[in-house]
Amino acid sequence: MSAVRNLGLTKERFLLPGHSACHGCGLAINLKIVLKVLGKRTILVIPACCSSVIQGPYPKVAFKVPTMNIAFASTGAAISGVSRALKIRGIEDVFVVGWAGDGGTVDIGIQALSGAAERGENILYICYDNQAYMNTGIQRSGSTPYGAWTTTTPIVGKKQFPKDLPLIMAAHRIPYVATASLGYLADMIRKLRKAKEIKGPRYIHLLSPCPVGWRHDSAHTVRIAKLAVDTWAWPLYEVENGRVKVTVKPKRKPLKEYISLQGRFKRLTDGEIKLMEEEVIRRYEMLLKMEKSGIEF
Numbered sequence: 001m002s003a004v005r006n007l008g009l010t011k012e013r014f015l016l017p018g019h020s021a022c023h024g025c026g027l028a029i030n031l032k033i034v035l036k037v038l039g040k041r042t043i044l045v046i047p048a049c050c051s052s053v054i055q056g057p058y059p060k061v062a063f064k065v066p067t068m069n070i071a072f073a074s075t076g077a078a079i080s081g082v083s084r085a086l087k088i089r090g091i092e093d094v095f096v097v098g099w100a101g102d103g104g105t106v107d108i109g110i111q112a113l114s115g116a117a118e119r120g121e122n123i124l125y126i127c128y129d130n131q132a133y134m135n136t137g138i139q140r141s142g143s144t145p146y147g148a149w150t151t152t153t154p155i156v157g158k159k160q161f162p163k164d165l166p167l168i169m170a171a172h173r174i175p176y177v178a179t180a181s182l183g184y185l186a187d188m189i190r191k192l193r194k195a196k197e198i199k200g201p202r203y204i205h206l207l208s209p210c211p212v213g214w215r216h217d218s219a220h221t222v223r224i225a226k227l228a229v230d231t232w233a234w235p236l237y238e239v240e241n242g243r244v245k246v247t248v249k250p251k252r253k254p255l256k257e258y259i260s261l262q263g264r265f266k267r268l269t270d271g272e273i274k275l276m277e278e279e280v281i282r283r284y285e286m287l288l289k290m291e292k293s294g295i296e297f
Helices: 002-006 026-038 077-088 103-107 110-119 165-170 185-197 218-228 270-295
Strands: 042-046 067-069 095-101 126-128 176-181 202-205 237-240 245-247
Touching: 002 026, 002 165, 002 237, 026 095, 026 126, 026 202, 026 218, 042 077, 042 176, 077 095, 077 126, 095 237, 103 110, 103 126, 126 270, 165 176, 165 237, 176 185, 185 202, 185 237, 202 218
Parallel strands: 042 067, 042 095, 095 126, 126 202, 176 202
Antiparallel strands: 176 237, 237 245
């Protein structure tokens, strides 16, 4: 409770006990915080994903806000429609939130999300990224890291680096884009509060460790979320009105400290780890250069 008070969060619960998320589920922790920041005047729009399962068995649900479950590819379109309907009715104090995994965002839903961003819809889209299609069996997605084991890359792991969805969204020149990690909760909450006050399309990309898919101890979820940032594997930054700002700048730890806690990377060779680390450093330094130069999207 003291942590909640120190971060200025309400004690009211909007993700209720009894949901069916796995122990240590990153998405459940993230959603709990997101709803505490946004409050009860929130409508969730959720495509096919783990979140559409953990709500609880009908007729009892664990989400204490109105929730729409829609088709896998339709989140961007659905939140656009809800937002416009509220505007027609003169309701301006409700936050319409697309809450989707990486499969429904980086892959299947990217076209509807891109359309909503290009049209300038007044929406908040949050991707909780657990880096695979976890709900349907841990298949690789466009967000799965290089080298990661999945059920569709079972022998040598994925051989491609992931799409950079936050920068793809920034290229739409929308008002606000941010990355966040529950390992740095104050940074995450600040970004959610900022997005809450901005009008127009807003996009937040949350790291959501998955004990089942990542093959890690369920007690280590927050530790892994923090190590992702501390090893530069998950840079924390925001793009506000086209300007890049790296919001947390840790002294880099070796990537092995992050990946060694996850069974999905156990097949990696030293050469592959070196290749991953080089890419992590390259991307992080690119963000720092963008910040320093003041380049605008």
